[in-house]
Amino acid sequence: MVAKLLRFLGVAALASFALAACPNKCSGHGTCGPNDICSCQQNWINADCSGRQCPFTxxxxxxxLYANDAHYYAECGGRGTCDRSTGICTCDTDFTGSGCRRMRCPGDCNGHGVCLFMEELAVLSTDPRVGGTAGTTYTMWDREKIQGCQCDPGWEGYSCLNRVCPKGDDPLTVNDPSYPAVTQVEMMQGIAVYGTWTAATSLVLKYTDPYGNTWSTSAITAANEAALCTNIQTQLRKLPNLALYSTTLSGEGQVTVVARAIKPVTRDAANPAVGTIGATLTSGTPATFIAACVVSFPSGPGTTGYQYPLTCDIATHTSPGSQPLQVQSAVTGCTVVEHYDGGLASPVTLPFTELATCSNRGICDSSRGECQCFSGHKGLACDLQEALV
Structure with a gap:
């Protein structure tokens, strides 16, 4: 009888020990510790270590909690639900990435742009046009969280869903009524080349149009300054898609380039009304200045108003696959500046024509990228007038 009682007590003790073990043996993802509490391995949670932990962002x-101490780390960034079976966040609408760390771009840019972080877009906010603004640096907490679309050429809008319509000069506005003595109305740029030029030397010019397209010339060679300006004109006129070619009521217009002293204009802010004329640049002054070419843009759609400055490429490109191939000898610099062709002393006012969508004389059909002109106006950019009958 005593032996049976002892056996019963032993079994009861074992049963009590079994009931006091850690839950589910910590699911194989932890260690059973004092008081039968699981100490889970990294990225496993719950009392029995059965649930996966999702990323914290x-x-x-x-x-x-304190000054400048917000947006602490949270599971799924607080914008999603954790699937404990997989450890993957199911993000709320418009959030994506591991731990829902990023805001999705609207419509994923609709296939007409790239999705970039705010810190990237801040740098790209530079407006390189004459008189444009410089980019900035964004360093706030959401610099690598909020995203936006950088649209492809010919597309615009916050989701890159809209086609860009043609732009031109408003035919009903005067160029600058406050300064009637200013006669220059078209955009003009001066190309200054420094160093030593030989017949084997070449350079490449790049033109960016108002719709975001960038066009490169073939390698430009010449025997002397006058020939260089002429050859620059020839190559700019050969740019594809008639990028610098227009048709107006007065006939056909093309970009022109002539050898002429450059009067550089400096503007202190973004597109200010007043600028100053710097020292005139003339070939041979200083001695290392070998060419001065003045570029006049045509007056058709897309080539009026403020334009992107042409950019020079004077580097040597002779390796296989380089396009275009070019040789650079002793050319030390190539600068493009805004040029003022009038005879007035500084300050120089703002005499440029507009570069307005549909020339402010029509409605942009963004689904097709076409202008619906108002009565009395016609043309690709509604920049031409017609008689009303």
Whole structure:
């Protein structure tokens, strides 16, 4: 009888020990510790270590504990639900990435752009046109979280869903009524080349149009300054898609380039009304200045108003696959500046024509990229007038 009682007590003790073990043996993802509490391995949670932990990212919304101490790390960034079976976040609408760390670009840019972080877009906010603005640096907490679209050429809008319509000069506005003595109305740029030029030397010019396309000339060679300016004109006129060619009521217009002293204009801010004329640049002054070419843009759609400055490429490109191939001997610099062709002293006012969507004389059909002109106006950019009958 005593032996049976002892055996019963032993079994009861074993049963009590079994019932006190860690839950589910910590699911194989932890260690059973004192008081039968699981100590889970990294990225496993729950009392029995059965659930996967999702990535922690900076919280999209948070309560600040101290000054400048908000947006602490939260599972799925506080903008998603964790699937404990997989450890993967199911993000809320418009959020994506591991731990829902990024805001999705609207419509994923609709196939007409690339999705970039705010810090990238801040740098790309540079407006390289004459008188344009410089980019900036963005360093706030969401610099690598909020995203936006950088649209492909010919597309615009926050989701790159809209086609860009033609742009031109408003035919009903005067160029600058406050300064009637200013006669220059078209955009003019001066190309200054420094160093030593030989017949084997070449350079390449790049033109960016208002729609975001960039066009490169073939390698430009010449025997002397006058020939260089002439050859620059020839190559600019050969750019594809008639990039620098227009048709107006007065006939056909093309970009022109002539050898002429350059009067550089400096503007202190983004497109200010007043600028100053710098020292005139003339070939041979200084001695290392070997060419001065003035570029006049045609007056058709897309080539009026402020234009992107032409850019020079004077580097040597002779390796296989380089396009175009070019040789650079002792050319030390090539600068493009805004040029003022009038005889007035500084300050120089703002005499440029507009570069307005549909020339402000029509409605842009963004689904097709075409202008619907108002009565009395016609043309690709509604920049021409016609008689009303």
């Amino acid at each position: 900076r919280a999209w919304q948070d309560t600040a």
